[in-house]
Amino acid sequence: DTGVSQDPRHKITKRGQNVTFRCDPISEHNRLYWYRQTLGQGPEFLTYFQNEAQLEKSRLLSDRFSAERPKGSFSTLEIQRTEQGDSAMYLCASSFYGQGFNEKLFFGSGTQLSVL
């Protein structure tokens, strides 16, 4: 399977704990996005990388959230001191971005986080 891979698929944690999610993009893709989705809503943008550079962060991304893409390949999203409001599906997407190129995002199946 050469699609976008996310790990784990499900995560249950207690309030106050830290959690980390991993995303492996499609290999030749240079952009990687993180979105968050709650029940009944469309995905909300969190942040994105072009290669290893984090180019944009949403105001939704509080100081407790941090994302990295150290070598321009896989990415991690860490949430520190989780709160119940962090319960959501966390989606990763990757794409090839190039000059004049019409970018299409390919999404993974997401990590479902439940904070108790």
Next chain:
Amino acid sequence: DAKTTQPPSMDCAEGRAANLPCNHSTISGNEYVYWYRQIHSQGPQYIIHGLKNNETNEMASLIITEDRKSSTLILPHATLRDTAVYYCIVRRINYGGSQGNLIFGKGTKLSVKP
């Protein structure tokens, strides 16, 4: 990016064409119309995109009005597997490539019934 308006839900009989409308009255000249869909428990999936001409691919057709203020996604022969939430998104494209991130609304929940 311009906002879009979609009906919250639609039904379609299996085997019939599903026509999903989208209004984007504030779209500007360098904004494309994209459609994605999200099947339950999966991430969104790209369907099709267009600027001003009608487009067709193996999944669907996209009809954009001449004034570009609205569009319709057509699934010509809907199957039960097409039951999903369909998102219409507009996004700026210029010579440097696509700009900004995809902004999803709530989409249209399409239910294909046998």
